Amino acid sequence: MSKPRLAVVLFNLGGPDGPEAVRPFLYNLFSDPAIITLPAPARIPLATLISTTRAKSARANYDKMGGGSPLLPETTAQAGVLEAALKEALPDHESRVFIAMRYWHPTTEACAATVKGFEPDEIVLLPLYPQFSTTTTDSSLKAWRKAYRGKGKVHEVCCYPLDEGLIDAHAQRIRAAWNAAGAPANVKLLFSAHGLPEKIVQGGDPYQAQIEATAAAVAAKLGGGWSWTVCYQSRVGRLKWIGPSTLEAIAAAGAEGKGVVVCPISFVSEHIETLVELDHDYAEAARNDGVAPYIRVPALGVHAHFIHGLAQAVRTAVARDAGDITPGSAWRCGREHGRCPCLEKVA
Helix, strand or coil: CCCCEEEEEEEECCCCCCHHHHHHHHHHHHCCCCCCCCCHHHHHHHHHHHHHHHHHHHHHHHHCCCCCCCHHHHHHHHHHHHHHHHHHHCCCCEEEEEEEECCCCCEHHHHHHHHHHHCCCEEEEEECCCCCCCCCHHHHHHHHHHHCCCCCEEEEECCCCCCHHHHHHHHHHHHHHHHHCCCCCCEEEEEEEECCEHHHHHCCCCHHHHHHHHHHHHHHHHCCCCEEEEEEECCCCCCCECCCEHHHHHHHHHHCCCEEEEEECCCCCCCHHHHHHHHHHHHHHHHHCCCCCEEECCCCCCCHHHHHHHHHHHHHHHHCCCCCEECCCCCCCCCCCCCCHHHHHHC
């Protein structure tokens, strides 16, 4: 008998693959109602305006990375290593890993068509966002549900902020970067995550709580002796965002006479927020503030512990009933996180 077919769909943001793709990528991003919550008659013209006015500066940033985003090659590498890991984790399945980018190619719609052609018996939707947010995972899930019309029992993983593999991988990356810099003593560890407008978190989005839980677990894994804080980057627009900002945290460390070790706690792949914002913009700000050393921890990429954690999340999801949306780790949202899809499922 043939093995049951398992399709694992990795959700990620996507990024422009060349200068000509920057403006349409930005339009796709800002036209998403999960990003700009205005009604369509106001949101679409605003997305057109933003994508047009920001295209030039965005292209300049992508030029620093060779003209396009490395996110698809990075995600493709993760997909290949995960597919190999699934052969061991689920030997009784024929597993294949697919990629669905929310705002660029391969699009959710293109991925859905490819998965349909695979004719899977089961599907696991696995976000490469360890921490759930309505602006990332929820948006990708909604896009998938709208696009997919094929066969297969669907299992959804909403988040995995306390996954053991995730925590171990971050701790190992931090130790390796710190040791490579000579293990300086007078440094502060900054867990830098992508920020969100404060009103989204106040509306019940569990993202900030999950970021803080991941950071605390990594700090505990590292052991005593580390001074650390959580901070948030990539702030744009006029709305008040959650904080402190990463720039504020860098300046605060400098005021204490400390250097910084910056860990991109919400990013599992290298892309513009790490390779430009952290490596160029924030490194320059640190130099200007006299903050030294400035040590940037690499993203997780294909770290063996991280990939193992993803494989275990897939195996756990397959063991559950079809239609379930569950965390891939021990995390559970509180009632104050009303936008958590697991709470909605229970309700």
